[in-house]
């Protein structure tokens with residue numbers, strides 16, 4: 001005889017950069033177990049694969065191509081998924097480094113914060129269209145999740161940063177014609193970026209150094225020395241520390 005099936009709650013979420021409207025269900029015990037095993041393995045590739053699999057399983061609509069979503073959208077989605085599945089409140093610990101009579105206080109402060117209160121920080125001054133010369137400009141999109149594969153396979157930060165730039169080109173414009181990256185050979189894009197002078201390249205780096213970030217401000221008062229702390233928590237891994 002078939003056992004009765006359990007209903008699950010459905011949640012709606014708008015992804016902050018792509019603005020995609022997501023319907024999802026929380027993850028199930030077996031999915032949480034797989035995630036935990038992956039996290040414990042400490043192997044980035046395994047973790048990335050499992051995060052993707054869980055997101056894929058829990059998404060009711062639309063059909064998602066996770067690799068083509070901005071990294072930040074995937075992280076934001078995963079945090080919400082985790083909040084709705086395991087619990088919204090995460091406990092974190094910080095060391096008070098306030099100077100007390102010439103020595104750091106060193107008290108361990110505990111803080112609970114709500115994952116659903118994490119926000120996206122945009123830098124209003126950063127434009128995705130960069131003027132390289134009088135005629136030529138280049139437009140970037142936010143780095144996509146597919147880059148994570150390359151990130152996990154190389155240890156060179158330079159290689160990762162360069163690959164991220166190449167893979168995030170939307171189009172190049174010469175004042176008359178648009179050259180779309182998806183219709184252009186990757187080697188040609190590499191040649192183009194390598195032919196920039198250092199000043200032009202610095203403008204591009206600025207865009208990537210100021211990408212939107214997941215951010216939460218935590219206010220804690222140290223119970224030992226009474227110092228008021230305002231801590232900015234940024235980045236996926238730091239929300240589950």
Ligand SMILES: [Zn+2]
Nearest residue numbers: 096105222225
């Ligand atoms: Zn203190």
